[in-house]
Amino acid sequence: MNSNLNANKDLHIVRREDLPQLFNILIKDGHQIVGPTLRDGAIVLDVLEGVAELPLGWTDEQDKARYRLVKRKDEALFGYSCGPQTWKKFLFPPDHILFKADKTRHGWRIDAGENAPPKFAFLGMRACDIHALTELDKVFIAGEYQDSAYLERRENIFIISINCSVVGNNCFCTSMGSGPGAASGYDLALTEIIDGDLHYYLIEVGSEKGEEVLGEIKHRTASQEEIRKGNELLTAAAQAISLKVDTEKLPKILKKSVEHPRWKEIASRCLTCGNCTMVCPTCFCSTVQDYTDLRGSQASRLRKWDSCFNIEYSYIHGGSVRYSSEARYRQWMMHKFASWIDQFGSFGCVGCGRCITWCPAGIDVTEELRFFCQNPLLDTTAKSA
Ligand code: SF4
Ligand code: SF4
Incomplete structure (x- = not known):
């Protein structure tokens, strides 16, 4: 700070x-x-x-x-x-x-x-x-x-x-x-x-x-x-600034919360619209699309922003890996606040609050993080979402 x-x-x-x-x-x-x-x-x-x-x-x-x-x-x-x-x-x-x-x-x-x-x-x-x-x-x-x-x-x-x-x-x-x-x-x-x-x-x-x-x-x-x-x-x-997140044990807690019932509860509110990823200054998912004109004489290849909330984003042969809404919300939050650290040595969130303002369902990422911190799930034997 x-x-x-x-x-x-x-x-x-x-x-x-x-x-x-x-x-x-x-x-x-x-x-x-x-x-x-x-x-x-x-x-x-x-x-x-x-x-x-x-x-x-x-x-x-x-x-x-x-x-x-x-x-x-x-x-x-x-x-x-x-x-x-x-x-x-x-x-x-x-x-x-x-x-x-x-x-x-x-x-x-x-x-x-x-x-x-x-x-x-x-x-x-x-x-x-x-x-x-x-x-x-x-x-x-x-x-x-x-x-x-x-x-x-x-x-x-x-x-x-x-x-x-x-x-x-x-x-x-x-x-x-x-x-x-x-x-x-x-x-x-x-x-x-x-x-x-x-x-x-x-x-x-x-x-x-x-x-x-x-x-x-x-x-x-x-x-x-x-x-x-x-x-x-x-x-x-x-x-x-009144919103607070205790980040000290966050990655550890989240990694132990993979099977937490809270993901399902969040998914009941999340519209998987992807707004949070579009407004986020660190989200970087993209896809590549090819276009041709009707005569077949011109073609272009575009890189476009994509979102991990799109079901097609995790499509591999035979279907999407993250089919459910809870799996997609979990992927987004786990990446920002846990696995980003493994990849880049820092959090993937800078606390700008845009995802809270522009979430049409009013989902507050800090509230969700606090919930996981206050209600950690240590049993990881249950079935995945
Ligand atoms: S903006 Fe809100 S409703 Fe849309 S995907 Fe993100 S968390 Fe879900
Ligand atoms: S608060 Fe964090 S996750 Fe939300 S938009 Fe800003 S940087 Fe992204």
Whole structure:
């Protein structure tokens, strides 16, 4: 958990009115800036041209199966917790063309897919989302085989994180050690402070590139009082997080709960819609589909997001391995909170709470985890779901 600004770093102040300079510098440097903006009643992530597109004066209210935008009393630009979308869609797109093939008189001409991706600048990443990126890196590029499409996008990102001063009802990053402040993984980390008529950003530099960019923006050294205010906001955010999960024995308990009757009970509520996996910043299931046109002269191969909640996802010759809803929910939870540790040495959940907000059945993963912790099943001799 990081609820303090880094005392070993110099902290800087950029005034709200000077923030457009950040956009100008990054755009001049060839970056495509992606950040939060209002659309369809939600704060979504999209390509931004300037500060005016940020969700000025808006916040979100979240609960189980509930998300609402509400006007704030001030003009904060980052005064919300987290929206339904995650940054993974820019690195691991929901539909990615692996290659196209065109029939010519001389045979098939293969086109290696999409054009080179843009050089992204991610503005407004939360600490939990930076942690999620670290998990995706483990999946896509840290192992023996690297995903070249992900790597190409990932290499050039400039990350501007925003420390959380607003937390949602479904956030539990403090339990997962991933927030509310960013400890690393950014080029610049901003804390937005509104103090009466003063509106400014307390900035931590996380890389040489970050230092270079900051050097081109009007800024000054932060005072002790300004740093104190930043720390106060972060501490208050950490204290405001009421959802808790005791992760210490969780993997062990879950592994012993394979035959727990609770899976059936959850399955009676779960619609297996897969929403939780679509909004999750660390879920990475995909499938490959081939398409041809009606004349048979063009073909393309696409990689598309998939979900372990889809019955077809576990299809092998003769049928699906995880046929029942309980088997699929169990697979999802066991992977996030137990077997991910065996695979990658960490949890596959960063506590962003999106799966709670966007589950139409209002299933709260923290409530389920607490149930398993409080009612462990040690007898593993019963029949599997
Ligand atoms: S837990 Fe909720 S969001 Fe996930 S598949 Fe079940 S009903 Fe859908
Ligand atoms: S499992 Fe839920 S809370 Fe955890 S990272 Fe995924 S969406 Fe966020």
